[in-house]
């Protein structure tokens with residue numbers, strides 16, 4: 001993806017710390033602010049665990065720079081400019097490529113990928129990004145089942161999480177599902193999810209747990225039944241298969 005070192009340097013000068021700017025852009029992207037809709041300061045503050053006043057401050061700075069990464073208006077919220085969207089998707093591409101590399105090549109445990117990628121995603125060079133992608137055979141999906149944006153800064157077709165996917169925690173009644181993707185944000189959850197054999201692309205048979213608020217699940221062809229808490233079920237996205 002094309003973002004010259006030149007731009008990076010300019011951004012660092014005008015907007016302060018690249019790392020925190022990137023995290024703002026990613027959070028806005030995640031909350032849907034790359035589309036027509038705008039993201040509220042409250043939602044953004046929640047996602048970033050930062051005080052709303054600091055968020056407002058940062059957005060004013062970002063929106064006021066010569067090539068703004070965001071469009072921000074008081075009371076209307078914020079969305080990404082096209083330059084902001086490009087950068088956000090580039091950072092997401094870095095993140096997901098790094099996670100895939102750590103997992104497949106360096107044998108990192110699944111629950112350690114995210115934290116390492118959060119650190120490295122801001123700093124890898126274009127060359128390094130291309131080398132990783134080539135080494136991995138230009139993967140489209142990361143180990144958590146999330147689509148890796150293309151070199152051109154677009155989400156590939158059949159983007160995952162799929163639009164028709166739902167949270168396992170929102171499943172009502174029994175059914176058979178395909179596992180779409182798993183949130184990468186909670187290491188503890190990731191460990192228990194992997195221990196149940198839940199991986200993207202696998203089949204999942206689900207019924208409401210009789211004993212608790214959670215779910216009883218079986219994956220693939222295994223006959224072993226696992227119990228998942230509601231909380232862990234919030235980190236798993238699934239797509240229902242027709243009966």
Ligand SMILES: [Zn+2]
Pocket residue numbers: 095099113114115117184185
């Ligand atoms: Zn991650």
